[in-house]
Amino acid sequence: MRNVSSSNSSRGIAAIVGVGPNLGRSIARKFAHEGYTVAILARDLGRLSRFADEIAREEKAQVFAIRIDCSETQSYGGPFNFSDIRLDxxxxxxxxxxxxxxxxxxxxxxxxxxxxxxxxxxxxxxxxxxxxxxxxxxxxxxxxxxxxxxxxxxxxxxxxxxxxxxxxxxxxxxxxxxxxxxxxxxxxxxxxxxxxxxxxxxxxxxxxxxxxxxxxxxxxxxxxxxxxxx
CATH class of the missing domain: 3.40.50.720 (NAD(P)-binding Rossmann-like Domain)
Incomplete structure (x- = not known):
């Protein structure tokens, strides 16, 4: 995060949390295209790093991949019977x-x-x-x-x-x-x-x-x- 904060981008920093292969990646690419330093955050650092390299190469921008766990899951699934839902x-x-x-x-x-x-x-x-x-x-x-x-x-x-x-x-x-x-x-x-x-x-x-x-x-x-x- 210190590397991101020290960026010399004239526009600023855009952080996208919970980045996946579709919307999150597209938002990151858009802000990178507009001149922002971009930080993409999610749990899968390997996948994030691939996205960061791709966007940085395409948009000639600084893109940082940062692992973070905001208790995000892949999918909610369902529907579920209410009586079957556990408190946890x-x-x-x-x-x-x-x-x-x-x-x-x-x-x-x-x-x-x-x-x-x-x-x-x-x-x-x-x-x-x-x-x-x-x-x-x-x-x-x-x-x-x-x-x-x-x-x-x-x-x-x-x-x-x-x-x-x-x-x-x-x-x-x-x-x-x-x-x-x-x-x-x-x-x-x-x-x-x-x-x-x-x-x-x-x-x-x-x-x-x-x-x-x-x-x-x-x-x-x-x-x-x-x-x-x-």
Whole structure:
């Protein structure tokens, strides 16, 4: 982290927590393209390092891979009968969705307040808005994350920190560029499975970051209605 903090980027530092092969990687690539030093964080350091090398090479940018455990899991699975859910499993789900975000926000907010600027973007889903039968673990955690985002947005707005909640209402697929590369390798056409292009969704995160303070958005819904959980 000291290496990241000592970066001489003129734009600043963008940290993306919980980076996977689709949306997280696309957001990291977008901010690197715009001149930011990028730190990508997740548990799998080997995979992160490959992403960092790829983005740094493509965008001629500084990209750091940092291992971090915010109690994130690969998938929620489900649906589950409520009576079968164990307390430790429910607590783990809350940690996955909200406690990790709480810890990360506490780490970066003091510096943002000191500088009088900064952006924190939380990622939710359709379960952030409405309960879904069989998914009480997921929904309760996502409700908590949305509440955290709303509270922080009101608390830190006057201090110059933009905090917003992004609702991903749909399925994020591989980027169109990755699909085209795979199609060429397999001599087939790009599939139209209805999944959202992560590079396009990443544009929304960039849009929120560069919004003028007088018109900050605190929540935005991005997605395909054909994939709604409600």
């Amino acid at each position: 499993s429910f607590q783990k789900s809350l940690a996955v969705a909200s406690i990790g975000a709480f810890h990360c926000a506490q780490q970066v907010l003091p510096g943002m307040v000191e500088r009088g600027k900064g952006t924190i973007l939380f990622t939710g889903c359709a379960a952030s808005l409405s309960g879904v039968a069989g998914f009480s673990e997921l929904c309760c955690g996502k409700f908590a994350l949305r509440g955290l985002s709303q509270c922080l947005a009101k608390e830190f707005h006057q201090l110059g920190v933009h905090i917003a909640h992004v609702i991903i209402d749909g399925v994020i697929g591989a980027s169109r560029a990755s699909q085209r590369l795979l199609a060429r390798e397999q001599h087939c056409s790009v599939g139209g499975d209805g999944a959202m292009d992560p590079d396009s969704v990443a544009q929304t995160y960039w849009y929120l970051h560069i919004q003028p303070r007088a018109a900050w958005t605190q929540e935005i819904d991005v997605g395909s209605s054909s994939f709604r959980l409600v």
